[in-house]
Amino acid sequence: MPKYVRLISLLVACSVWSMPKVVHAQALLPHTLQLDGARLEKQGLSLAQEAAQLAQFQQIDLALPRARLATQLAPNNDKVWFLLGGLYLQSKQFDQAITSLKKAQSLNSKNADVLFALGSANFQQKNYQAAAEHYQTGLKLKPNDTEGLFDLGNAYFMLGRMPEAIAQFNKAVDQDKKFWPAINNIGLIKYEQGDKEGAIKQWQLATNIDKQAAEPLLALAVALYVKGDSQQGIAMGASALRIDQRYADLDFLKQNLWGERLLADTKKFLELPGIQAALQERDDSSSSNPGNTQ
Numbered sequence: 001m002p003k004y005v006r007l008i009s010l011l012v013a014c015s016v017w018s019m020p021k022v023v024h025a026q027a028l029l030p031h032t033l034q035l036d037g038a039r040l041e042k043q044g045l046s047l048a049q050e051a052a053q054l055a056q057f058q059q060i061d062l063a064l065p066r067a068r069l070a071t072q073l074a075p076n077n078d079k080v081w082f083l084l085g086g087l088y089l090q091s092k093q094f095d096q097a098i099t100s101l102k103k104a105q106s107l108n109s110k111n112a113d114v115l116f117a118l119g120s121a122n123f124q125q126k127n128y129q130a131a132a133e134h135y136q137t138g139l140k141l142k143p144n145d146t147e148g149l150f151d152l153g154n155a156y157f158m159l160g161r162m163p164e165a166i167a168q169f170n171k172a173v174d175q176d177k178k179f180w181p182a183i184n185n186i187g188l189i190k191y192e193q194g195d196k197e198g199a200i201k202q203w204q205l206a207t208n209i210d211k212q213a214a215e216p217l218l219a220l221a222v223a224l225y226v227k228g229d230s231q232q233g234i235a236m237g238a239s240a241l242r243i244d245q246r247y248a249d250l251d252f253l254k255q256n257l258w259g260e261r262l263l264a265d266t267k268k269f270l271e272l273p274g275i276q277a278a279l280q281e282r283d284d285s286s287s288s289n290p291g292n293t294q
Contacts, residue, residue: 044073048080051087060091071100078107082114089121097121112142119151128158146175150182157257162189180206184216185257192259196223214244215256222262222269237269238278248279 048070054063067084074080085100098121104114115138123131132155139148153168166189169182187202200223206216218240225233246252248270250263258266269275 041074041077044070044080045077047073048077048083052083055083055087055090060087063087064091071103076107078104078111078114081107082111082117085114085117085121089117089124092124094121094125110141112138112145112148114138115141116145116148116151119155123151123155123158126158128155131155132159144175146172146179149175150179150185153182153185154257157185157189162193165189178209180209180213180216183209184213184219187216187219188257188259188262191219191223191262194261196227199223200227212243214240214247217243218247218266219258219262222266225269225272226265233269234272234274237272237275241275241278242281245279248275 047066051063051066051070054060054066064084064087067080067087070080071077071084081100081104085097085104088094088097088100098118101114101118101121104111105118108114115134119131119134119138122128122134132152135148135152135155139145139152142148149168149172153165153172156162156165156168166186169186172179172182183202183206187199187206190196190202191199200220203216203220203223206213207220211217217236221233221235221237221240223233224236227233241248250267250270253263253266270279
């Protein structure tokens with residue numbers, strides 16, 4: 001990663017060599033470079049805007065140096081620090097993300113989105129208790145935030161606080177009836193608790209909301225297969241993996257909070273000839289269309 005010299009250091013250096021030599025009995029004060037704070041901040045905000053635009057196109061490597069420089073030019077702007085923290089978060093530099101986000105929080109303690117981002121950084125570092133605390137604080141400021149409620153539910157999920165997790169997921173759905181990820185995760189909990197029928201109902205609801213959502217479709221397929229509806233289960237599973245083949249990776253499923261019981265059943269399901277055929281079909285299609293990036 002390239003190093004960027006602080007602009008203020010360059011300006012100070014310039015001020016040193018621009019100062020005239022001292023003359024005894026000189027009446028005039030030596031000239032010093034005057035920094036225009038408002039102008040520097042304006043430049044910083046412009047850089048931050050460029051960084052945000054680059055981030056929209058996933059050009060994080062280009063966005064980060066601009067955001068870092070922006071924080072030097074506009075060090076008292078909480079939004080600039082929030083942007084930098086978010087970019088570090090996207091690039092999985094979690095310690096740097098937390099440092100930047102805490103700076104944003106110190107400048108504006110009322111920004112719930114900063115607290116949610118701190119929660120996410122801690123969650124991804126598997127510090128679930130700290131994540132939950134940040135989400136809770138953020139929700140005090142923004143109590144009806146759908147994703148904040150969902151994220152708190154996930155933190156409770158990882159802490160083993162299942163009734164509280166389900167309560168948060170239900171609150172998220174109350175805010176947005178079409179927010180299928182929360183419905184899906186209720187299904188994940190129910191399956192681990194042995195309530196397969198309850199899980200199936202949740203996943204059916206999620207797939208009815210979004211027919212292109214691969215995760216609940218695959219979970220539903222596995223549950224139906226285990227239940228004995230093998231034909232429908234295999235057909236659904238093949239469809240899910242055609243939508244998104246990442247769900248054939250057990251590690252990816254574990255990252256998405258799939259529990260041990262569902263993972264064990266899914267491992268057997270993925271080994272079925274019909275599912276292997278669907279995966280091979282997708283591989284063959286990708287090989288024949290090398291320019292396809294989907």
